[in-house]
Amino acid sequence: MRRPSGATANDAQLAFVGALLLMIALTAGFYLDALRGEPPARWLLAQLGAFMALIIIAMSRISMRIVNASIEERQDAEQAAQTAFDAVEAPERYIARPPRRNLAIICIALFTTAQWYQPGGRISAWLALAAACAMLNLMGDWHVGRALWRRWPLMLYASYAAMAAGYGLTGLSLLGDGLLANGSLHLLTIGGLGLSIYAVIAIAGYTHSGLEKDDRAWVPVGACLLATSAPLRAAASLADAPIPLLALSAALWCIAFTLMGWHMLPVFMRPRADGRSGCAGVLGED
Incomplete structure (x- = not known):
């Protein structure tokens, strides 16, 4: 992708430093409250909100390459199946649109702020539902047909789905009796955070090691295990005997x-x- 006009080569590093400083500040706040005997959970929830926003920002960069590569592979497969006289229509390129992305980040930030000042309040509940809707809206960009059903874009898409489910369940729980608040939190951490980390390591880990991505079965198997672990951990919040579900999820x-x-x-x-x-990416890609 072409660098925006006026951007410097150090923009990405500066953004990383800013995110790192934010995480350090939130972690320090957690320990400060813990040492003072104050409930420190608000810092963890704030850190989770920051992680969710960072996932969306990072995913917008990764998805542009992964989803479009899947579209191109799908086009090549269809072209190979056609005769020389059949024309294959060029597919529409995937674009990570800033308005949808920014809306999701804003909703998550507003929910995180409301939870900081009024934990479990009605405002927090409605903002959590707004964040869920914004995530579903963001996922609409990914609906590119059968190209989405390949392992790499589908793993990234599934992490967005877990985030939407987590915020949606959080909102419904806060509007109700709050029984699912703990379970919805684990949809965000195990599903949204865990699955996105797993997918990015599997993608960028090979690319930045000078290798092509691994097409063996362990990658989707591990992703499916994580995708199963998240709802199991959420269901344990309602189970009469939660220990088996907790153990299986772990x-x-x-x-x-x-x-x-x-x-x-x-x-x-x-x-x-x-x-x-x-x-640097794989030789020949840059």
Whole structure:
């Protein structure tokens, strides 16, 4: 993608430093309240809101390449199936539109702020529902046909779906008796945060190691384990005997990231396969 006019080469690094400083400040606030004997949970919830916003920002960059690559692969497959006399219509490119993305970030920020000042209030409930609607609206950009059903875009899309479900369940819970508040929190952490981290490591981990992405079965298997772990953990909030569900959810989460560690740690421990350095992409892509 072309860099916007006036942007410098250090913009991405400066954004990373700003996000890191924000996380450090929120973590320091947590420990400060804990040492003073104050309930520190508000800092964790604020940090979760910051993570959700950062996921949306990062996903807008990653998705532009992943979804469009899937569209191109789908087009190539269809073209190969056609005769030389049949014309294959060029597919529409996927664009991560800033208005939808910004709306989702604003709604999440407003909900996080409301929860800080009025935990469990009606305003927080409606803002959580607004955040869920904004996430569903953002997901509309991803509806590009069968190209979405390939492993890489589908994993990223599923993390957005978990975020929408988490905020939606949070809003409904706060409007009701609050029984699902804990479960909705785990939809955001295990589903939204966990699945997005898993997907990005699987994608960028190979690309920035000078390798093509791994097409073996362990990648979607691990993603499915995480996608199953999140609702199981949420369901445990309502179960009369939650321990089996909690244990199963934790086991699925651990298996997913153990799979990732088993396959990717050797990649990270050795020099780049293409001899390049830093975070450069696969040779020939840049």
